Amino acid sequence: MEVLVYLIPAALFLGLLGLAGFLWALRNGQFEDLDGAAMRILNEDPEDPPAPDR
Amino acid sequence: MTARVIKHDQQHLFTAGCCPLSGLVETATETAVRPAFAADWARETADPSAFVKRRDAGGQSLSLMVENLSCAACIVKIERAVLALPGVSKARLNMSTRRMVVEWQGSAGLGLDIVETVTGLGYPVAPYNPEILRKHDDKAHKQLLAAMAVAGFAASNVMLLSVAIWSGAFSDMTDLTRTLFHWVSALIALPAIAFAGQPFFRSAFRALRRGGVNMDVPISLAVLMAAGMSLYQTMHGGAHAYFDASVGLLFFLLIGRYLDARARAQARTTAEHLITLNALAATITDNQGQTRSIPMDQLKPGMQLVVASGQRIAADGVITSGRSEIDCGLLTGETMPVDAAVGDRVYAGTLNLGNPLGVRVEAVAADTLLGEIVRLVEMAEQGRAKYVRIADRAARIYVPVVHVIAAATFIGWMWFNGGLWEPALMAAVAVLIITCPCALALAVPVVQVVATGTLLRRGVVVKSADGLERLAECDYVVFDKTGTLTSGKIALTPSAACSEADLQTAAALAGHSQHPLCRALVRAADGFELPLASDVREVQGRGLVAIVDGKSVRLGRADWVCPTEGPVPPGAADDCLETWLSIDGAVPVRFVFSDQLRSDARQVIAALQAQNIRVELISGDRETPTRAIAQAVGIGQWTAGALPAQKVARIRHLASLGHRVLMVGDGLNDAPALASGHASLSPATAADISQTAADFLFQGEPLRPLIGTIEIARRARRIVWQNFALAIAYNFCAVPLAVAGLATPLIAAIAMSSSSLLVTMNALRLKYHRQQD
Numbered sequence: 001m002e003v004l005v006y007l008i009p010a011a012l013f014l015g016l017l018g019l020a021g022f023l024w025a026l027r028n029g030q031f032e033d034l035d036g037a038a039m040r041i042l043n044e045d046p047e048d049p050p051a052p053d054r
Numbered sequence: 055m056t057a058r059v060i061k062h063d064q065q066h067l068f069t070a071g072c073c074p075l076s077g078l079v080e081t082a083t084e085t086a087v088r089p090a091f092a093a094d095w096a097r098e099t100a101d102p103s104a105f106v107k108r109r110d111a112g113g114q115s116l117s118l119m120v121e122n123l124s125c126a127a128c129i130v131k132i133e134r135a136v137l138a139l140p141g142v143s144k145a146r147l148n149m150s151t152r153r154m155v156v157e158w159q160g161s162a163g164l165g166l167d168i169v170e171t172v173t174g175l176g177y178p179v180a181p182y183n184p185e186i187l188r189k190h191d192d193k194a195h196k197q198l199l200a201a202m203a204v205a206g207f208a209a210s211n212v213m214l215l216s217v218a219i220w221s222g223a224f225s226d227m228t229d230l231t232r233t234l235f236h237w238v239s240a241l242i243a244l245p246a247i248a249f250a251g252q253p254f255f256r257s258a259f260r261a262l263r264r265g266g267v268n269m270d271v272p273i274s275l276a277v278l279m280a281a282g283m284s285l286y287q288t289m290h291g292g293a294h295a296y297f298d299a300s301v302g303l304l305f306f307l308l309i310g311r312y313l314d315a316r317a318r319a320q321a322r323t324t325a326e327h328l329i330t331l332n333a334l335a336a337t338i339t340d341n342q343g344q345t346r347s348i349p350m351d352q353l354k355p356g357m358q359l360v361v362a363s364g365q366r367i368a369a370d371g372v373i374t375s376g377r378s379e380i381d382c383g384l385l386t387g388e389t390m391p392v393d394a395a396v397g398d399r400v401y402a403g404t405l406n407l408g409n410p411l412g413v414r415v416e417a418v419a420a421d422t423l424l425g426e427i428v429r430l431v432e433m434a435e436q437g438r439a440k441y442v443r444i445a446d447r448a449a450r451i452y453v454p455v456v457h458v459i460a461a462a463t464f465i466g467w468m469w470f471n472g473g474l475w476e477p478a479l480m481a482a483v484a485v486l487i488i489t490c491p492c493a494l495a496l497a498v499p500v501v502q503v504v505a506t507g508t509l510l511r512r513g514v515v516v517k518s519a520d521g522l523e524r525l526a527e528c529d530y531v532v533f534d535k536t537g538t539l540t541s542g543k544i545a546l547t548p549s550a551a552c553s554e555a556d557l558q559t560a561a562a563l564a565g566h567s568q569h570p571l572c573r574a575l576v577r578a579a580d581g582f583e584l585p586l587a588s589d590v591r592e593v594q595g596r597g598l599v600a601i602v603d604g605k606s607v608r609l610g611r612a613d614w615v616c617p618t619e620g621p622v623p624p625g626a627a628d629d630c631l632e633t634w635l636s637i638d639g640a641v642p643v644r645f646v647f648s649d650q651l652r653s654d655a656r657q658v659i660a661a662l663q664a665q666n667i668r669v670e671l672i673s674g675d676r677e678t679p680t681r682a683i684a685q686a687v688g689i690g691q692w693t694a695g696a697l698p699a700q701k702v703a704r705i706r707h708l709a710s711l712g713h714r715v716l717m718v719g720d721g722l723n724d725a726p727a728l729a730s731g732h733a734s735l736s737p738a739t740a741a742d743i744s745q746t747a748a749d750f751l752f753q754g755e756p757l758r759p760l761i762g763t764i765e766i767a768r769r770a771r772r773i774v775w776q777n778f779a780l781a782i783a784y785n786f787c788a789v790p791l792a793v794a795g796l797a798t799p800l801i802a803a804i805a806m807s808s809s810s811l812l813v814t815m816n817a818l819r820l821k822y823h824r825q826q827d
Contacts, residue, residue, distance in 0.1 A: 004231075008238055012211065019207040026199055 106162040113143065116165050118154045118179045120147060120172060128177065135171050139164065154179075176264075198312045201250040205305040208246030209298070212239045213803070216298040220800050229291060236288040236295045243297040247281050250304050253311065269449045269495065272456050276486035277304060283483050294480065299487050299802045306496050306810045313499035317506065317519045337362070339412070359413040361406045369402050370417040378408035379569065391570065403722060407569060408592070427698055430726035431747050434702065443520045444774055445498045460485045463793045477795060484792040487802050489785055497777040497813035504820045505770040513753040514763050515738070521749030525733040525764060526771035527714045531662055532705060532727070534719030535673035535683050538737065540649040541755060542720065544570050544631060546578035547646045554582070556643045560635045562587040563598045563609045571633050572598075572609075574647055597633070605638045615642045649679070651686060658757045659687045667764075668713070672696045672704055674723050701727035718760065720744055735760060766820070773820055777813040784809045 025031065107115045120132065129147045136145035136156055141164060144157040156168050172179045215235045222232060251274065258270035277300045284295035339345050339358040353359075353369055361367050363378075379391040382404045391407050394400060400413055402422035417425075460482045467478035506516045516522065533539050546557075561579030564572035566587065587607070590600040597610010608615045615634040631647040652658075662669050671692035673680045680694035693704065705727055708715050717724070717731030720740035728734035728747040736748035745751055752759035788805045791797045797805075 004234075011214070012238075012242070015207055015211050019203060022203045023200060026196055026203070031196070031199055 106165045108162075109157065113157050113159045114162055114164070115155060115157045116168065118156065118169070118172070120154050120177050120179050132172055132175060132177060135175060136168055139167055139171060142168070195312075195315060198253065198308065198315055201253060202305070202308040202312055204246050205250035205301055205308050208242050208250070208301040209305040211242050212298045212301055215239050215242075216799070216803065219295075232293070233288065233291050236284075236297075239295060239297040240285055240288050243301050244281060244285070246301055247277060247304065250301075250308060251277055254304075254307070269446075269453060272453055272486060273303070273307060273490060273495075276300070276483070276490050279479075279483045280487055283479060294799050296483065296487060296799050296802065299799060299806060302803065302806060303487065303490050306806075307490075310496035310499045313503045314519070317499070317502055317516075353415060353418045355415050355417060357415045359415050361411045361413055363406060363408060363410060367400050367402055367404050367406060367411075367413065368418075369413075369415045370422040371400060371413040371415045373398050373400060373411055374414050375412035376409050378406055378411050381405040381407050381570070424722070427722060427725055428743065430698060430702060431729045431743065434726055434729035434747075443498075444523055444771075445495075448778060456486070456489045459489070459789065459793070466793075467795065481793065481795040481797075484795070484797040484802060485789060488788045488792045488797055488805060490806070496810055497781075497817050498774055500814050500817040501770050501773050501777075501820060504817055505766050508821055509750075509763060509766055512759060512762055514759045515751040515753075516749070517745075517751060518749045521733055522767045522770050523774075524714075525716060525735075525749065525767040528667070528716035528733055528764070530668045530670070530708055530713040531716045531718060531760075532670045532672055532701075532708070532731065533689070534717075534721060534724045534727075535671060535675055535680055536649060537720040537739065538718055538724075539655050539671070539683055539687060539757070540651050542739065543650060544574045544647045545650045546574055547648050553643075556635055557645075558582050558584055559602050559607060559637065560609055560633075560643075560645065562602055563590060563600050563607060566590045566600070567592060567598055571631065571645075571647055575633075575645065602637075607638075608636045609633060612642065612644075649683075651683065652755060652757045654756045654758050655687045658761055659689060661761050663688075665764075672701050672727075674698075674701075674721070698723045698726050702730045705730050716764075735763065769820060773817055777816055780813055780816065781809065784812075 107117075109115050132154070133145045133147055136142055136154075139158070141160040142156060142158040145154065146156075147154040154172075158164055158168075169179055215238055219227070219232055219235050222235075254270045254273050254277070257268065258274040261268040261271060280296040280300040284297050284300070287293070287295050337345060337360045338353070339360055345360055358374070359367070359369060359371060367380075373394055373396050375396060377393075377395045380394045380400060381391045382401070394411070400411070401424065402418075403424040463485050464478050464482040467481050468475065471477060502519070502522065505522055509516055536542055557575070557579050561575050561582070562584045564575035564579075565584070566572075585602050587600040587602045590598060592598055593610070593614070596614040597608060599606065599608050601607070610633060612632075612634045615636040631649075633645050633647075634642040635645065636642040659669055669689050669691070671680065671684045671687075671689045673683075673692070673694055674696055675694060677694040680692055684690075684692035693700075696704070701724065705715050705717060709732065714732040717728050717734040718736070719725075719728055719734070720737050722743055724736075724740075725744045725747045728736065728744055733750075734748040735750045735752060736744050738745070738751045738753045740748070740751070750763055752763070784805065788797065788801075791801065
């Protein structure tokens with residue numbers, strides 16, 4: 001059962017990594033407009049047009 | 055009626071001292087979805103003077119968003135306290151928009167006192183500004199989402215450990231390992247509960263402090279007691295720990311709460327449209343004869359208003375110069391513009407179609423007919439705010455029952471088990487966990503979200519969170535005519551009498567006018583090559599005259615187009631939409647127009663009647679067109695020439711007869727009726743304020759979405775009731791186990807998640823139901 005000493009922290013660490021990722025995304029405004037993103041993808045014009053070729 | 059209700063509240067206010075209308079149980083979601091954001095604001099920028107607006111009457115005014123309102127008594131309490139401040143002349147709080155306007159004489163500094171007074175009563179405030187509102191809503195959302203994520207993380211990890219413990223019970227797990235697992239679970243669960251449980255704890259605490267209970271009280275109790283009990287067990291090396299159940303519970307409930315908060319936020323943002331209705335500026339002629347533009351709120355009675363062609367009139371008044379045609383459609387629902395000359399009254403919100411007008415202002419802003427309509431809408435909406443949602447109605451019964459059973463379990467175990475508190479408390483906690491209202495708190499929002507999504511794909515926008523529940527109860531539909539049963543667009547009725555050449559000539563003239571009939575002619579001639587019309591003159595109130603191909607052509611009223619011709623040709627009725635074309639004084643050609651019915655109006659009315667839903671038509675238009683439309687679609691009961699207040703009166707009357715009325719309308723004149731109906735539906739082409747007042751908006755020309763929306767609303771209600779039945783049945787089986795002390799953590803976890811899954815899957819059935827066409 002000694003393996004638990006590694007496995008439990010490892011499992012918790014991975015879980016926390018996911019949680020941290022989610023909270024980062026939340027803070028980053030990824031969830032502010034859930035419906036808008038689905039609509040925007042249908043938009044023909046890119047919102048940030050690529051820089052013109054030089 | 056409103057006055058009586060408020061008086062009633064006041065009595066309660068002074069005797070009971072808390073919110074009487076909401077009873078013992080107040081809406082759980084109402085307080086929990088908005089963690090006191092306004093308090094943050096008060097801390098960050100304590101001085102609201104930046105938002106204080108100086109009024110030209112010499113006073114100040116401030117708009118505030120007030121939070122934590124739960125009933126009409128709160129309104130009285132807040133308004134009285136603010137009015138008691140020195141210099142305050144007006145304090146008006148709108149319950150449904152949660153907006154308060156305060157006006158006072160003196161310095162802007164009083165704004166701070168007002169904010170502190172209202173905050174001191176326990177209602178956080180923020181100066182009203184739609185931008186700010188959006189931001190705080192987002193913040194509340196983020197907090198809920200973060201809480202949900204943390205609870206989800208904790209629930210999944212604790213559950214993993216729990217599975218190990220449960221399987222360990224059947225294998226060779228030592229007590230030491232089990233205790234280690236319990237400690238790790240505690241390490242994850244306790245901080246997660248402290249963070250993710252806050253929305254529930256805060257709301258429960260607020261309710262308790264006010265001397266009432268809400269749904270969040272049993273939830274908080276269950277979670278806290280389960281966690282505390284489990285910690286005690288863990289410290290003493292006990293076998294049973296409920297960490298998984300308490301975080302799992304939080305996770306499920308937070309999902310429901312988040313879905314509900316989203317639905318509400320959506321409803322609220324659409325309600326903020328009202329403000330945009332105000333025109334921004336008006337043009338006046340001052341004493342020196344100079345024309346200048348002033349902000350709308352500086353417009354005063356007695357001023358000379360200049361209304362250009364194509365402009366909306368900013369205030370009620372009397373025409374002092376000019377002669378024109380006014381489109382009153384927004385106010386009255388009439389299709390045809392009316393002639394207006396010197397001495398005639400004009401109303402704010404109407405459109406000047408013809409020549410520039412001079413208008414002496416007689417009433418502005420809230421005193422105008424438009425302002426009256428806005429007030430009617432707000433009043434009607436306050437009445438609707440009293441609607442109690444199904445889940446809250448169920449909660450009123452559910453909460454006391456749960457508490458009584460848990461308390462009885464505890465007392466019973468103490469009594470029969472020789473006064474040992476430990477097993478007694480374990481059993482009571484098990485009861486609280488087993489009975490936790492997942493079906494109410496999760497299944498109802500899920501049904502709501504699924505129904506809203508399904509409707510959205512069919513082109514119907516659900517605007518109010520409880521609109522579906524109210525719609526499902528409707529048994530009577532009141533329609534408006536123009537723009538609702540009809541498409542609101544006047545179109546030329548094809549006729550053999552007018553040749554293509556006539557149409558082309560007429561359209562050539564018509565292109566020079568904004569008159570609705572002329573625009574219909576131009577639309578009808580779309581695709582034809584039009585001859586060139588020169589020397590076009592508009593004769594006010596008569597028609598157009600021009601030279602086409604060297605011939606003098608007149609387009610307009612029959613008696614003007616051919617004054618010398620004999621009798622007016624047959625078929626010329628007063629109420630008929632028609633115009634005449636005469637070329638070089640020849641026998642005139644008649645063009646007849648009509649407001650086109652929506653293509654499926656007749657079938658939709660028939661379908662409604664087949665479902666035993668009674669149908670009525672109330673129009674602001676004149677009698678002849680109203681009767682024609684009513685007959686065309688098969689509506690027996692109709693009223694013509696109804697004013698906005700008469701529409702409301704009719705709906706109130708129907709409601710007093712016990713009907714639940716669905717109002718379907720689009721015009722500004724329908725807005726009060728839309729707000730006073732039990733539920734309301736508008737086409738997406740409706741006036742702003744009507745869209746604001748309506749619960750649902752449908753897109754496109756067909757009227758069919760009305761049927762589909764009613765169908766989905768009813769099916770959603772059926773599923774909600776099924777879920778309640780499921781929840782009750784499951785409690786019926788599980789509660790005796792818990793009372794008997796047989797509900798181990800494993801049974802609690804299985805029962806809780808399986809019942810949540812069951813109700814959620816039942817709710818999702820709504821999505822996969824075939825559309826019946």
